[in-house]
Amino acid sequence: MSFDSLGLSAELLRAVAKQGYGTPTQVQSQAIPLILAGHDLMAGAQTGTGKTAAFTLPVLQNLMASGANGSRRVRALVLTPTRELAAQVSDSVRSYGRFLPLRSAVVYGGVNINPQMKALRAGVDVLVATPGRLLDHVTRRTVDLSKVEILILDEADRMLDMGFMPAIERVLREIPAQRQTLLFSATFADNIKKLAGRLLREPKLIEAARPNAAAEAVTQAAYFVDSERKRELLSHLIGTQNWRQVLVFTRTKHGADRLAKQLEKDGIQAAAIHGDKSQGARTRALAAFKRQSVRALVATDVAARGLDISHLPYVVNFDLPHNPEDYVHRIGRTGRGGQSGEAVSLVCAEEGGQLAAINRLLKCEIPAEVISGFEPQRRVVTRRPRTESRGRPHGGGRSAQDTRGRPGGARRKPGGRNAARS
Numbered sequence: 554m555s556f557d558s559l560g561l562s563a564e565l566l567r568a569v570a571k572q573g574y575g576t577p578t579q580v581q582s583q584a585i586p587l588i589l590a591g592h593d594l595m596a597g598a599q600t601g602t603g604k605t606a607a608f609t610l611p612v613l614q615n616l617m618a619s620g621a622n623g624s625r626r627v628r629a630l631v632l633t634p635t636r637e638l639a640a641q642v643s644d645s646v647r648s649y650g651r652f653l654p655l656r657s658a659v660v661y662g663g664v665n666i667n668p669q670m671k672a673l674r675a676g677v678d679v680l681v682a683t684p685g686r687l688l689d690h691v692t693r694r695t696v697d698l699s700k701v702e703i704l705i706l707d708e709a710d711r712m713l714d715m716g717f718m719p720a721i722e723r724v725l726r727e728i729p730a731q732r733q734t735l736l737f738s739a740t741f742a743d744n745i746k747k748l749a750g751r752l753l754r755e756p757k758l759i760e761a762a763r764p765n766a767a768a769e770a771v772t773q774a775a776y777f778v779d780s781e782r783k784r785e786l787l788s789h790l791i792g793t794q795n796w797r798q799v800l801v802f803t804r805t806k807h808g809a810d811r812l813a814k815q816l817e818k819d820g821i822q823a824a825a826i827h828g829d830k831s832q833g834a835r836t837r838a839l840a841a842f843k844r845q846s847v848r849a850l851v852a853t854d855v856a857a858r859g860l861d862i863s864h865l866p867y868v869v870n871f872d873l874p875h876n877p878e879d880y881v882h883r884i885g886r887t888g889r890g891g892q893s894g895e896a897v898s899l900v901c902a903e904e905g906g907q908l909a910a911i912n913r914l915l916k917c918e919i920p921a922e923v924i925s926g927f928e929p930q931r932r933v934v935t936r937r938p939r940t941e942s943r944g945r946p947h948g949g950g951r952s953a954q955d956t957r958g959r960p961g962g963a964r965r966k967p968g969g970r971n972a973a974r975s
């Protein structure tokens with residue numbers, strides 16, 4: 554399958570070639586013809602599957618086909634949950650549309666609204682927005698959505714998780730009912746299905762990657778360690794294994810700040826990225842990380858959602874997430890575009906239940922190891938947490954140390970990071 558066979562125009566094919574993409578990804582080859590044919594779409598696709606191009610390319614083409622926009626009012630609206638994702642989608646719109654006479658803008662919160670108002674006044678064909686700030690523009694009447702022909706909800710599940718439904722409802726009232734609607738979501742939970750039922754008309758359904766399936770190119774490992782020695786172990790791993798670019802997840806904003814500071818003290822350039830940081834600080838941290846002047850980027854789940862860093866080789870779960878699905882999102886940051894990646898989880902005694910929940914979701918066991926010199930004093934037991942109501946009964950209280958050598962996931966030796974690669 555090649556891009557040529559998908560029905561895209563010469564200008565878009567040129568932009569794709571300039572981007573360096575040889576073949577379409579699965580979601581691209583499925584979604585592009587359906588969107589070009591004018592269908593509504595419900596797509597199960599996570600970040601990393603190429604979903605942004607999967608909707609941007611055909612949307613740009615449909616806009617070209619439907620004619621000029623004399624009034625320069627918004628004709629395609631992309632809603633995303635986070636500022637970072639909005640900025641990335643907007644960059645993609647610009648790259649893929651580089652040979653087309655279409656204008657785009659991006660609006661999100663945390664930055665001055667005036668330049669956004671100016672851009673909107675000048676007129677845009679494609680608007681990428683986070684729901685909160687868009688609502689702000691709607692209330693101020695600084696955006697006109699009455700000519701929207703295509704609505705795209707990107708990472709719809711996360712938008713609902715983040716409580717954006719009321720804002721989305723309000724925005725929907727401004728948009729014509731007669732339109733094409735595309736909904737992208739990593740999972741098809743009941744609330745997403747309900748939303749889709751209301752917004753989409755006879756949608757085509759595609760599922761690029763199985764929801765909840767861990768990225769296959771990612772090598773996973775869990776290192777058992779006492780909580781108070783996690784930071785020391787992380788510095789040790791970064792140093793001895795010479796990790797140049799590692800995304801580290803913590804559960805809390807405070808934890809992210811503290812860890813970044815401690816890593817700096819250990820001589821590892823680090824920056825934290827989370828919701829309390831100004832947009833400027835977040836953009837600067839991400840840019841520094843991308844050009845590798847920051848070696849460890851410490852992030853919370855919400856801040857990291859949708860980060861597009863090509864070829865990110867290492868992801869570390871400094872804390873395990875409470876929600877096992879977040880584990881899948883986190884490790885999806887690596888192993889993209891056919892590159893291999895490694896996801897390492899530092900697991901302390903208090904997190905045994907969380908590790909068990911993740912293993913149940915993945916339907917395999919993440920290989921567990923102990924790094925010499927960091928043997929935990931408190932045993933990590935991966936028994937099923939009593940408080941959890943979801944999921945099926947598990948094998949009962951066994952020590953995760955017993956899981957060594959069990960099937961599931963490529964395992965590698967401590968210190969020998971090339972062992973699992975050839």
Ligand code: AMP
Pocket residue numbers: 573574575576577578581599600601602603604605606861862863889890
């Ligand atoms: P996304 O899922 O949209 O966040 O895209 C994930 C990454 O894959 C981005 O870095 C894209 O630039 C890249 N990408 C998208 N489509 C392709 C393709 N057909 N071939 C190679 N890389 C791609």
